[in-house]
Amino acid sequence: MMTNLFSSFDPLSIINLSLNWISTMLGILFISWSFWMIPSRWNFLWMNIYSILHNEFKILIGSKIKGSTLTFISLFSIIVMNNILGLFPYIFTSTSHMVMTLSLAMPLWLSFMIFGWINNTNYMFEHLVPQGTPSILMPFMVCIETISNIIRPGTLAVRLAANMIAGHLLLTLLGNTGPSMSLIMINVLIMIQIMLLILELAVAIIQSYVFAILSTLYSSEVN
Template identity: 75%
Template sequence: MMTNLFSMFDPSTNIMSLSLNWISSMLGIIMIPYMFWLIPNRFSFLWNKILLTLHNEFKTLLGTNHHGSTFIFISTFSFIVFNNFMGLFPYIFTSSSHMTMTLALALPLWLSFMLYGWINHTNHMFAHLVPQGTPSVLMPFMVCIETISNFIRPGTLAVRLAANMIAGHLLLTLLGSTGPSMSLILVNFLILTQIALLTLESAVAIIQSYVFAVLSTLYSSEVN
């Protein structure tokens, strides 16, 4: 039963020895930029408004001396939110529910921030290990705690995104698998429940993308 339950998250499914699941991650590159070759419509205006709002917010978090740095976080948000929404459609592989993808996004970002900070702002990085106002007795413990918290940041980013995406999909799968054994009245109630869960999953898809981008922005602002 568990094998069948988790088969929807198995990236090894292939056709003619060619794994096609991860192609869903690339569909956004094909579909999102259509605003550049079609007449602008309401969706393009809405998407540009969202990106402008994110740009202003990330610029506030990063400071005024880092022009253009927000684009990498806006691109990360766009990529994750599209993959999250693609996973809500039937028969489309949810790549953002796998640690393979989430860790591949979080680890390079964190590693680049750490290398930049320790190479260019070494004193600031050492000072950041001991929060201001820490008693002298607690300083060695605070250094250990801050060091551990820095090292687990890419893991927490990756696990948070993957766990939140896989949890909703598992719940939808479990509820859907009970449908054939239910009566007609219960099936109608199950359909309403599934619709409500899909709405909740849509909100989770946006929120988790936003959280990933904001935390990445905050980690970047700490090294500058």
Template identity: 75%
Template sequence: MMTNLFSSFDPSTSFGLSLNWLSTFLGLMFIPSMFWLIPSRWNYLWIKITNTLHLEFKTLIGPFHQGSTLIFISLFTMIMFNNFLGLFPYVFTSSSHMSMTLALALPLWLSFMVYGWINNTIHMFAHLVPQGTPPVLMPFMVCIETISNVIRPGTLAVRLAANMIAGHLLMTLLGNTGASLPLVLINLLIIVQLLLLVLESAVAIIQSYVFAVLSTLYSSEVV
């Protein structure tokens, strides 16, 4: 029996194994036919998307480490696949859990910090005090900038997980009321659910793009 509404999103199955996490790799089932068979419209569309992302990430990163755009394009692709797969019925949305989103954000942030403090120590110290700060406020600005830097992986993870679970929760709440509604309101409910599904499709793309862009901006600050 469900103890609360959020337990419906728990990664568990009827036989006690958390095999729902395998949905994270379901996207790999769609990629081979797209890339390794005869080129199709999907193939050209995806090449266009990756080229556009590459040009945008290259601008954000700057003149150094241009090959790093491949990391962020792969990150965008993985998150977007997981977000979209979560919209299908009975498919577990792994990107709505902190254990998944924090596992993506924390290693990225740690690698940026380690690289920055080892190779560009003076540059990292300079980031703690914004240009033009009065000398009296410098100790406070160092504290504020340090805290804002430390909570970055948490904000990245919470933003993705909260946005993904919010729409799913709303659709679940509306869907649970369908059994007690008259026929006229059920038709209205179906229309609302379809509109929510379109909105969630947009959120799936936007949130994966926001995650990748913010990761790119964080990486550009350490070079």
């Protein structure tokens, strides 16, 4: 039994060498071969996913900045691979840590804000007051919109990290009760764990899509 439930998220170290973030780059090992070998079903699957995401992001962003959808498709790929790899035993789940999620969300948000305030200053000021707002409520709406803009990277980071942590903690908590159960209950527990793993796989994909689509929506607001 673990003395601390959150110890499942502790970093792995060998000979005082931290191996935390090596798992973040493992996805590259699974991608690289597909670009050099004969196209396979795996390759066609990813190309179809990229095509679907490109069409969706293009509708939201528009055609003002060509190639901008590639940024968000890459963001989706990085997050979904780290989420799925984190479901395997003894692989460090980097997306369950705020260091990783904030490192993805903060630079995107800063770049959107800098781009918007430099190139579309009037539009950014207009966006602080929704259309049809009474004059007496305008100062309050400016404060609310400003706060909502400032907390966006935090909400993106917390949403992804919290969803990854919640599922992993539930799997760990149920797994630790196994040694004290009877044979029949262990079989039931295994079935529950399998269903939870399938649910976590769906959550891993959905949260990657949510992170990418929200980033796309934030970028479309500054154009």
